[in-house]
Amino acid sequence: VKAERIRAWRGPAQTADGHRVQLLANVQDGAAARKAAAPGIAEGVGLFRTELAFLTAQVEPSLEEQVQVYSEVFEAFRGKKVVVRTLDAGSDKPLAFANMPHEENPSLGVRGMRIALDKPEILTRQLDAIAAAAGEADVEAWVMAPMVSTVSEAEWFAGLCRERGLYPGIMVEVPAIALVADQVLEYVEFFSIGTNDLSQYTMAADRMSPYLANLTDPWQPGVLKLVQLTAEAGKRHGKAVGVCGEAAADPQLACVLIGLGITSLSAAAPALPGVGAQLAAVTMDQCRRAAEAAVSAKGSVQGRDAVAAILAE
């Protein structure tokens, strides 16, 4: 899609034949949220990475300090949907005050929601703060946990959210969760697929490794098959399944994701017009055929080529 079509594009996003797609922004604090909201393109926030407030702190931020951070983001997207992700620390993002163990393989270690299984107070305080901020704001607050690996973890997290009147979901980043998606959806209201980590864990390839970028590519058919399983489970349960990893920022891959049954895409705000303009240039039938081609390709390169041809028809 040409640069002038991207500049001229205005939301809300839909395919050429009118299939609506919710485009959301990834943000990490109030300033980023205000900047993301300003162009009026993002329909809300699909991933609020709250760990920023924690990772720079030597001691855990107080409830009041946290309420302040969350309120700023809610204020920037007044009346809209804001998906708050609970603390995703560990691995490449160590948490100074949590006394985390040294591990040989931290990306396979105690990270994301796994920290809370042992020390639930940090998580429950964060949920209290999110609930307090959401109660004051005019916002549709959704809350999700990162790095959930089992049905019972999802059940536990959803229970903590519901006790506080919060609308619970989880991220799909661990392949096992995609494989048991139907059972998980008995407990949570939505999924958001983190394709960065889902690619890393599906392909057994470190997302930080400069040698393995070909494997940690979300165009890998194995990764897309897990996206498909997750989207199909969401459809069976009538529940939303979004994507909030880097994949959502790639316009052609965005068409594939929509063709697989994904209902919303969340990316860095500057990427949204490119995605919107690409969706406007294709039909839902092209997206479905692109999805089929990408999932059944021999590899990511072949998938990209096949999809480019279908979307150019």
Ligand code: PEP
């Ligand atoms: C992801 O893993 O795709 C994701 C969105 O989370 P993060 O990149 O913050 O790990």
Ligand code: MG
């Ligand atoms: Mg992740």
